[in-house]
Structure formats: structure tokens, C-alpha cells
Amino acid sequence: MTLSSGLYAATLRRELALRNRRWAIGRAHVESYGGEAVIVYGPDDSSGAMRHGNFHDPAYAAILSREDWSRRLKKAHTGRRTLPKTERPWCELDSSTSSDALLMNVFCTPGVMESPRVRSVLGVEDGADVAFGWKARVPLKNGRTDTTEVDLRWGSLLIEAKLTEADFQTRAANIVEGYRDFEEVFSPELLPRVALRETRRRAPAEFAEEFTQEWEETEGSRDADVEAVAREYQGGLVEQAWQSAPAIPAYVSYQLIRNVLAAYAHGCSFCVVHDERRPDLREAWFHVMAAVRSAEMRTCSKVLTWQELAALLPEGLQEFLDVKYGIVASGRIASKFEGDDLSL
Numbered sequence: 001m002t003l004s005s006g007l008y009a010a011t012l013r014r015e016l017a018l019r020n021r022r023w024a025i026g027r028a029h030v031e032s033y034g035g036e037a038v039i040v041y042g043p044d045d046s047s048g049a050m051r052h053g054n055f056h057d058p059a060y061a062a063i064l065s066r067e068d069w070s071r072r073l074k075k076a077h078t079g080r081r082t083l084p085k086t087e088r089p090w091c092e093l094d095s096s097t098s099s100d101a102l103l104m105n106v107f108c109t110p111g112v113m114e115s116p117r118v119r120s121v122l123g124v125e126d127g128a129d130v131a132f133g134w135k136a137r138v139p140l141k142n143g144r145t146d147t148t149e150v151d152l153r154w155g156s157l158l159i160e161a162k163l164t165e166a167d168f169q170t171r172a173a174n175i176v177e178g179y180r181d182f183e184e185v186f187s188p189e190l191l192p193r194v195a196l197r198e199t200r201r202r203a204p205a206e207f208a209e210e211f212t213q214e215w216e217e218t219e220g221s222r223d224a225d226v227e228a229v230a231r232e233y234q235g236g237l238v239e240q241a242w243q244s245a246p247a248i249p250a251y252v253s254y255q256l257i258r259n260v261l262a263a264y265a266h267g268c269s270f271c272v273v274h275d276e277r278r279p280d281l282r283e284a285w286f287h288v289m290a291a292v293r294s295a296e297m298r299t300c301s302k303v304l305t306w307q308e309l310a311a312l313l314p315e316g317l318q319e320f321l322d323v324k325y326g327i328v329a330s331g332r333i334a335s336k337f338e339g340d341d342l343s344l
């Protein structure tokens with residue numbers, strides 16, 4: 001992940017936090033602990049109808065009406081320790097930053113999948129079935145298949161949804177090169193690679209044996225220069241230990257590589273849907289596409305922004321996406337939110 005990608009992701013997370021603080025008023029929700037607080041919603045039947053603050057009402061009703069869709073709502077939240085304890089366990093799609101929740105808000109809203117315009121833009125055939133969290137079982141060289149999921153399979157189209165995720169993940173080269181069709185689909189030398197360190201970064205306090213009393217803060221000491229030197233010294237220890245840790249070759253944008261391989265293996269097309277406020281994700285996409293050998297496979301792979309998709313959606317859903325996510329059709333101006341006059 002580059003510095004710019006981290007900045008784009010952090011800026012978008014901050015905007016979503018501010019927007020959802022306003023949206024959450026009157027809706028069942030909590031706020032996560034920590035410096036980067038996230039609004040997390042829960043189901044609410046206080047109005048007499050089953051609602052959920054993280055979902056557009058028509059989409060949520062449609063999700064509850066289908067067992068295969070509602071099962072997706074139970075996917076466990078990986079950051080449960082940062083959330084207040086409740087009788088109901090928190091789930092991933094409760095989070096205001098969940099790209100899976102955004103995906104279901106869009107495609108589960110009645111009328112979206114039936115729309116000829118939406119199907120035409122995405123290249124989906126009439127009457128195509130839908131599966132969220134589809135297990136692609138991408139073939140490996142050892143005769144087995146992997147266990148990862150594709151966010152959405154709609155007929156012969158595979159969709160990967162992104163929102164505030166930092167990047168498309170990085171994986172060790174031996175894992176990526178273990179896919180059966182890797183060399184047939186990609187020119188490996190053209191794919192972006194990095195040196196991956198799998199060891200954990202240690203905190204400065206874990207280098208106690210290398211500290212001296214010269215850097216220890218004494219009672220009443222508030223010398224800014226001394227503290228600055230101490231922080232620089234401690235930071236140097238952390239960086240030195242990190243750089244000396246063994247590194248292994250790895251590929252950037254593993255999720256894109258894997259999903260292109262999934263599309264190839266199953267004879268599907270592939271689309272990444274991301275926010276236009278994340279140009280770093282679009283750039284990562286083009287780097288991977290440049291390494292695809294087959295012109296046909298490149299033609300079957302596309303990238304789309306939520307904003308481009310918003311122009312094709314029902315008016316009520318567009319209003320929901322605007323207020324809660326700041327997503328509006330290209331050329332329109334998103335609604336204001338508390339703090340949008342600040343430098344992000």
C-alpha cells in the first residue's frame with residue numbers, strides 16, 4: 001500500500017464516519033472504540049417494521065425475504081473487540097464502512113437487477129441468478145481449489161466491491177503462483193511485486209534492552225526537545241528491526257489476480273466496483289490488467305465506480321446513497337455533511 005492509497009482510504013473513512021453520525025440519529029447504533037471511530041448499526045423493530053440503519057428499507061426487506069441473502073447478514077464482524085458488548089453478536093454488514101453492505105444495498109433494492117440499463121452496462125443476461133459471497137473454488141496446480149469468495153456472482157459476471165479497504169491485499173509469490181492458470185493468464189514479470197515481511201512490527205516498548213536511562217522520562221520532565229529525540233530514537237529501533245526481518249517476494253493486488261483467474265476458470269466476465277474518491281484502487285486495477293496476456297480476457301474485465309452506477313438506480317436509492325455514503329451520479333454534487341468544510 002502506498003502513502004497515497006492510505007490517505008485516500010483514511011479520508012473516505014472520515015467522511016463516512018461524519019455522514020453516519022448524522023444518519024444514525026434515531027436509528028439503533030453504537031460507535032466503535034478507538035481513534036478512528038466507526039458507526040455500527042443493528043436491527044430495529046421499534047417502528048413496527050423490521051429495519052436496519054445500515055440498509056435502504058426496500059433492500060433490507062428484500063434481503064429478509066430470501067434465505068440465501070439473509071444468511072449473508074450473519075457474517076461475523078472481525079473487529080468485535082472494538083465494539084460494545086451486546087446480546088446480539090455484531091456482524092460485518094452492520095458496519096457503516098462495509099463494502100458488502102453497500103453492494104447489497106444497491107443490488108437487492110427491487111428494480112435494480114430487473115433494470116435493462118443496469119444489465120446492459122454490466123453485461124448481464126436476462127433472468128440471471130444472483131449469489132452473494134459466491135465460492136469460486138479457483139483451481140490450484142496441486143489439483144485442489146482455493147476457499148476464497150467472490151463478493152457477487154450475477155449470471156456470468158463476477159463482481160468485487162470496494163469502499164474503504166486500504167488495497168487489494170498482498171500475498172506471497174508462492175501462493176499466487178500456485179494457481180493452475182496463473183502463467184497462462186498473466187505475464188508474471190509485468191505484475192507489481194513487493195518484498196513482504198510476515199513478522200509483526202514490534203512496539204518501541206519491546207526494545208527495552210536497547211534503551212538507556214538517558215531516554216527515560218523522569219517525574220516533572222516536559223522538555224519537548226528531549227521527548228522529540230527520544231521518539232526519534234525509539235522509532236529508529238522499530239524501523240531497524242523491521243528492515244532486518246526476513247522478507248519474501250510477494251504480489252500486490254492479490255484479490256484482483258485471484259478474481260481474474262476465477263473469471264477465466266469459469267468462463268465469466270469480471271468487474272471491480274469502487275468509489276471514485278479512491279483513484280488509487282483504479283490505478284491498481286490498470287497495473288494488473290496490463291499484465292493479462294489475452295486480449296479477450298482484458299475485454300471481459302471492467303472497472304466501474306459506484307458513482308457511475310448510481311446514475312442508473314431508482315431515485316429513492318440514489319437519495320439514500322447520497323446522504324449515507326456521499327455517492328452521487330457523476331456530475332452531481334453530494335449533499336453536505338457536518339465537517340465537510342474542514343480540510344480532510
